[in-house]
Amino acid sequence: MRISTITNWAYATTVVLTLISGGAFIMAVRGADMERDAATTAWKLDETVEQLQSAAEKTTEDARLYVIKGEERYLNAFRAVDAVEREREQSVKRLVISNLTDQERTARQSRPTQKCSTPSRSKPSRISPLANRTSEEQRFSPRNMRKRRPT
Structure with missing residues (x-):
């Protein structure tokens, strides 16, 4: 083999290895x-889940306090948060629908809609703290525990 042939082969091999290295780098x-995008998305989802958990805890606490204490401020706080939540749900639904393909829109429109009935909110009702409790929950409530004396 001549030296020029060896040089040409070495040059071609160098070019091929450089292209492979560049492809691997890309x-x-x-x-x-x-x-990085997946980590950012996971972080955002974790943050959103934490916000949802704290909002759910706050809403549950307001409802519980209204049932226990019967104060209107807890009911009003619950209703305000509920209204904001429903508005957000509608916004998300509109956003999801706007990003659907034509085929998905057609399938969505042909599907029967499910409507949930919500109780009338015109006038608040006074709910007894023990109204929705089972007999076992009533028996072990703090109010009834004070009445019992250990034997």
């Missing part, structure tokens, strides 16, 4: 970008 960069 794939690594894309993988790192995808991983």
Whole structure:
């Protein structure tokens, strides 16, 4: 083999290995970008879940306090949060519907809609703290525990 042939083969091999190395580098960069995006999305989802959990706890606490104490401020707080939540749900539904393909829209429209009935909110009712409790819950409520004396 002549020296020029060996040089040409070495040059071609160097070019091929450089192209392979460049392709591997580009794939690594894309993988790192995808991983970074996935980590950001996971962080945002975790943050959203925490916000939802704290809002659910607050709403539950307001409802519980209204049932226990019967004060209107807890009912008003619950209704305000409920109204905001329903508005957000409607916004999310509109957003989801706007991003659907034509085929998905057609399938969604042909599906029967399910409507949930909500109680009338025109005038608040006074709910007894023991109204929705079972007999066992009533028996072990703090109010009844004070009446019992250990034997």
